[in-house]
Amino acid sequence: MRKIISLFFVFLIGCTLLISTTYADWAYAFVVYDGNSYIVSETHIEPNKIGKKIGEVTEYSDREGTYSGNFSNQFLKGTEYYEIKGVNTKDAIAVKKSEGLFIKVNYNGKYGASGKQVNSEYNWQILLPYFIGAILLIGIIYLFLKKRNSR
Template sequence: MKRKQLLSIAVLFVLFISFYPGKTLATSWAYPFVVWDGYIYVISDEYVTEIGNEIGYVTRYSDMEQYSGNFSNAYKRGTIYYSIKDISTDQAIAVEESDGLYIKAYREAEYEIRSPFDGFLNGQQGIIKIIFFSVLGILTIVLIYKLIKNNLSLGEITQKR
């Protein structure tokens, strides 16, 4: 009975560790960006002076995880977005860096929140991680089972003497 309980606890522990998305699965960014209105805008090194209307602001900042809304990996919460005079927001927006200083951000694509298991290789990386962690979990369970079995056997041998 005790062996089954220990084995059950070990299985649950291994499953929890295997599928817990910790810091090792953190996002890495190729470039600084902001998200506005469902699109990702890549920060350029171009400053603009012809600012239009305020159109939004950063609602969440993180350099490790992705979020929905007006998210950024480069600018803190509250950083304001502006339209640029004579340029459509479909092409670019301005991001306030400091009072009177605005940097241009070019629209790249629709913003999609990805799972930590998504990746390159047409999504194959997620499958590879799941298979790897599953095999690792099974091997760990077998090892724990053998250790428990051997300890109990050694205890029985000691009692027989």
Template sequence: MKGSLLLLIVLAIGFISGCGSQGKDASSSSADWAYYFVIFNDDIYEILHEEVNPEDIGEQIGEVNKYSDFEGIYSNGFSNRYPEGTKLYRINGVKTSDSIAVGTGDDAYVKARDHGKYGK
């Protein structure tokens, strides 16, 4: 009797844990990053909810060349928010080691703050 009860409990636990699977590959994840970002000059820049005045935009310094919402290790020009072709700009009077601007549309820009070297 005790053996049957133990077997029933083990089977129930196995069944319950198997039902928790969502059918997705356990190694994949989507949009789990702590914040939106772009990678420029091997640094990670957090996208802020702060607009940059078009008059403060300097020269173009780069662009997004890869987009994905799956976590992984990526290189310069990657963003988990903006599509390929999105332009990156210098902000007049601000060091790129502090912040850059990301073009978001017709004459619209948001600030991205440097968080240091990506992946370190």
């Protein structure tokens, strides 16, 4: 009976380790520039108010997740980012939607993947449950073998 209960707990721990957390919040369309998140607005920017090109979308996906780089869930890879004359890039930037049409995107804070880039680096918040699970599993195996050898 104890063997069955032990196996049940090992199975339960293994199943909980397969559940992963998604850090993205996709309640709105956004772009990421230089680790900062910007919400896409409906505001058009006149071409004469556009400054220099500061970057472009390096990764696009419409599937919820956490991505690194200059990412967007609305604009395709290669879509260009521009400064808006007289506006700090920490407040807003412009995205080139088409030739001569620029959309204002407003600063929303640090992007959720900054420091947690699931696709490109290890992260303790993700690895910790696996580490704890491995320690528990090793402990259970150790106790099982110790009890078995004492008979």
